[in-house]
Amino acid sequence: MTAWFVVICVGIGSLAFRAAPLAFAGRTASPRTSRFIKDAGAAAVAAITVASFDRAAHAGPVLPLAAAGLLGLALTLRRASMLRIVAAGTVVYLLMSAAVSHG
């Protein structure tokens, strides 16, 4: 019962986050506000990425994760496709994890 209560509360809150700005989308924001929103979007996706790496670091070895992350970053900067980034990073991660556990 508690779990349902929590999920419903989080669901309502999340829906409010998602819907509130769009409900008032007709209003024109100032250039400064527009730029702030754009900056916040880039910052948000960077923040969730770091949080995601942090969570992964708690679930497995850090060195292979760091290597996979650096390779992923290099491929990202070279405008590689997402599938290539995920495939290459995962292969490096698994190989290094195996090496670390045997070494």
Add this chain to the structure above:
Amino acid sequence: MDIGVALVTSHSPGRLQGSDLVFVDHQCMFTTIDTTEITEIRTAARAGVIAIAPLVIGFAPFALVVGATIGASTYHEAGIASSWLVYGGSAQIATVRTLESGGAAMAVLAALLINTRLLVYSASLSQHWRDQPLWFRLTAAPMIVDPVWAVAEVRALQPGSPREKRAHYYGAALTLGLAWSVLVVAGVVLGSRIDTHALVVAAPLCLLFLVGQRLKDSRTAMIVIAAALGALVARGLPSGLSIFIAIIAGCVVGGSLDRRPSSEELS
């Protein structure tokens, strides 16, 4: 309002031709949707599906991990329902884990702090969707999540009619939503049979790709670096709080860069 739909054949009088769809309301007002418009909508929706497909594949392991985490907890039904109600992997994991370790209030707080970024995504899309009708904006809102936002923002900056952009969004968002729900349930069912260790790296790499898409100029790069550093420094705090602090850090750097005189102004 009752709306009837009639398929008009080539024998129909006036300007109606071929297989135009005719919508007839109770006042016998006629509205036609040309078949070319239907083709346009279908093409745009298909393009949305194609645009999100790599992200669906990339995030699939993360969905399985979320499902496996729910499967390992004692909150199976509520956990599965969170796929539609909360709809965000990080928040779903935080909800389940914090429920088990920190109690209900902390679970709500942690998940909502993680999802504050949705407010930013929604505000970002609201800048592009001013000409879209309210019904679309409100039906689109529940499906906003990181990959959908990334695809929708890229599409919003490209040319096309509002109708095409709506179809593109629905194509992308519904595809991810459906795939996410199925994969989370698969993760719950498969549970411990999934090697989550092997899959754990996929989600961060997918997100890294989304970051890379935004690195188009040095100013954005500075904001991204500041936010990443902010998240690193604050990572000891509850996960949602670190994201919130990182967003603030990014925005502060962005604001300070705007205040700094450019090299042209200095010379």
